[in-house]
Amino acid sequence: MKIFRPIILFFLFYTTSLADAGGAKDHSVSLLSKGRYVSIIKDSNSFIVSQNYNSTHGRKVNFYDNNFDLIKSISSPTPNPGDDFGYSISVDRSLMAIGAPGDYNGMGSVYIYEKKLNNWEFRNKINYPGNSSDISTSFGKHVIIKNNFLVISAPDEHNGKVYIYKFDNNNNLFKLFNTLHPTHNHNNHSNRSSFLDPEAKINYSFGIDFDIDINDNILIGSANNSVFYFNLNDISDDFMLENYEIPYHHSHTYEYNHFFGYSVKIGEKYLYIGSLGCDDGSGKVRFIEKDNFNQFIDVSPSEKILNTHFGFNFEENDNFLFISSFNNSNIYTLEKNDDGDFSFDSLIELNLNIQNNLSARNIILGDNDNIYIDDYYNDRIVEFSIDNLSFKNSYQINSSSTKSLGYNECVNGLAASIYPCNNITLLSFLNKTEIGGSSSTSMNDIWGWTDPDTSIEYALVGMSNGTAFVNLNDPQNPIYVGILPTQTFNSSWRDIKVYEDYAFIVSEASSHGMQIFDLKELRNFSGVPITFSSIVYSGFGNAHNIFINESTGFAYAVGTSDCGPGGLNVVDIRSPDNPANAGCFSDPSTGRLRDVDGVVRQTGYVHDVQCVIYEGPDTIYNGKEICFGSNETDLWIVDVSNKTNDLTGANTISIGSYDSSYTHQGWLTEDQRFFIQNDELDEYYNETSRTKTIIWNVEDLDNPFIQSTYLGPFRSIDHNNYVLGNNLYMSHYTSGLRVLDISNVNIPNEIAYFDVYPANNSSQFEGSWSNYPYFESGTIVATGIGEGLFVLKLEEEVEDIPPSDFYLSNLQVFDNSNNFNEISYLDVDLTNYSDSLKISWTESVDPEGIDVSYKLQVSGDLSFMSDSSFEYNQQNNRTFSIKDLVASTDSTNVYDGQLQVLATDGYNIVTSNSLIFTLDPSGIIPEESFISQNFPNPFNDSTTINFELPESGYVSIRIFNSSGQLIRELVKENQLKGYKSVSWDGKNSSGETVSSGIYFYQINAPDLPDKYSKNRFIKAKKMLKLR
16 A cells, blocks of 8 residues: 655644643753663673663663573773763674763763673773863764764764764774764754744754664754754765755644654654654654655654653564654554555554553564563563563563762762762762652652641652652651652652642643642651552643742642643642632743744743742832742743733733843842842853853842852753852752852852762753752752752751761872872873872771771773772872873873772772872873883783884884784874874784784884984884784
8 A cells, every 4th residue: 555645745643632732841852861761772692771870870781681680780891970881772793882971071982892702892982082071962872883884973062963983994993984963054944944933042962863774874863853864875075964854844833843853763664753842742753755755644642642752762573663652651553564564544552551650762672573661760671572562571670779878978078978069968868769769760859848746847859750758857867758659640840839738749741730738648657658649639731830929828830731821820729628720920022932823922931930928129019929930031020919810911010131041940039139040051052151140130120130140160050049048059950059158149159069960060951950948957958860869958057976987088199290299180291201190098097997908990081090800908009100101092182080099998898089180191202212012922812012102103013924924004004203002903904813823013113313214113023822
């Protein structure tokens, strides 16, 4: 059956209404991808599965047999906190590529492995090759190794780049062949100008997904409605990426971003392209004929559910196409006809029906007529039969959680030798698995409640699967009381506020409504965690946030599908168990553009709000209920004293405008003179060099203006601000909780911080989502998105509790040429290569008098400085010859590493703080030409040859057999002067392993003038190869 005719067909499956449509926040691509999934690869005799992400140590990749029994686990050769090793995995024959987009100081890396005798052995590491050292590029977020190509994307490097590597048979390595990136102005691209806001700031994220077929055709997607399809062998010096773009035909007048191209796959007949942002995030898939891009059909489920993102992943076999959603428990299938085409009217929804809130994101085909599904939130793989599309089995997989902790003071800038801190003590930490989540649950909002009868303080902790309740009566030993499960689906967005001993909870989950939970039920806890239930207000479906004015008893839900849509949805909660709608407010001159019933306009969408009974200096408004809205594009000040339905802005007092990226949230100072507001995306779009907090002067409500701005120490994203007295408590995602003294708003001063995300301080959506500083005890609670619940306290308020018995003192780095002054950056003296480097630390003390031994651990590019795996000794220092260090590098690049010391008394192991260390060997020049004896010699598999070049120029190193025949040319290129190294794997130029025997290697390299004839250094040495 031929479906397509020589015209464009729009074959849409739809219902007349879309649940919760219209008001959804335009979530950034990084927040969509932050939800993560488990990479699964089927190898010939095993499943290769990445472990869940962890910010405090390196990620692992696990190998399982066909029954999902663990065979072995590997981490990167140089594991680092937050390296994200295993985010992407690709296997082709005997080679495997593993992406680690959080590695290499947040720039990203890819690790190459080779299969030998059924065992994967590490070969080499490819670091991010670009020059964007000031931002996280996510190099390695997606990787495919196919035939002779290795393709790696860096979707967060500006608008995204895709790096193409080709296998070099001479060096037996992948070498960078080309770099692709979009060059046109996508906001003004002709076939998209009608539906993209020309003033919107959008991350292109070119390369967010791509696919390669066996013929080297590549399909590259993006997060901004651009997709490209071409053959890798067609890339040449005059290659123009834009000539291979697939046009995006759209049926809607406008939508901020369809995410057309966020997921892509090359099928047997069609190109499958996911539009995950269509229809308020319900998603659809476009089937495009390979030989005619104008012939396509769009497919989506009959029931469109907000923010489920249908089309997240695809898998195809001879009879079916399987399609997953990002945030739904079901898999969809299309069956093929006898002629191999699809029956497009037979989209089948597979109800997995195993467990509520199952997450079915990733799909792979097995070699036994089964499909395997990543049930991310439950840490397992689910197996289905393809024959009858029925459930067969589920397998629990290894997972990782951040280690729970007790009391830890901030010592030498670290708490528990892990978390960077200043003037804040860690009272305790509970990982998410201990408070009702799995190792893959994501944390979000947090609030607090104090029981008026018992004075016990409780943390109300938002998670993707519900709301957890934690008793903080002893904050150093918090107790998990129970969980209120999500009303409908898992969601990364949940918000909680409290009124009259009731918690009011909203979520972006479709049809969630507002849960109203009687907090007095927490008193029923008797030692066993409780699964609670609540009443539900269904006056709206999804909402992004909620604010409650406890002085008036009105709740303000924002980001709902009505009231603008997205404005203030007012609910009267003065009788908490009988809530009632009380009106709507919005101002259509604010907020981002949206398509509302075919009309493109601003809707007055409010992302967050604070409402108060005004008692500030503008006496005209004293006693009125005034709201301060963060409306995506502007600060909105509105009088809501008289509850009504105003969608025109008639009640607006004023609008504070600025060059916004995304006006996110803010809080008033206690005297109501200033509003301190964060912009969520200015750091992400690289529009500020450091975290920027905007301080509005609102003394005259009719004329707000920016009083000052505060720049933080990093360029992490600021997310939620709360004011208590003269302190501002800010959650800065990757750089954690920051506390400012704002007694002088013109010069805010950071007085304390606690970094819940020690991996890095990048502009990504990881780390601290929010905090709650309002407990009378002074206890502060904060969430780490991938970590759990942190219970904290400013140090001046902490009781005098002794530190733990066994501890490691501060790590110091010294340079012998500088009288052992402490330094943190080593830039080697280029004229004196005989200097040594000494790393030393204060000896640790075991209270029982047991001897303490140490091991130096160096991650990153300088991992070769580490002690061997089992080498502990009692010396509290290590010394390195600078010349030996340089010989271990290529002498041309700057090498970064992170130093850390492990100490053990034979029973416990503790770690020091870490220190970034940089080695710049580029100018260290040998005094004369030299080539060393290979090592090891004799050798079996491989051997290394070191050589020294006092001059730059053409270098040749060749291998000969005992008969004088040329076997292999290891080096034949121009090289810069310096200390060099090359390895020989015992193979000839054809890739065949040579026989045992005597071989010679000869160097022909430039030398110092007047030393040898023609200023060349020619030298040969003998070596012995053994089987």
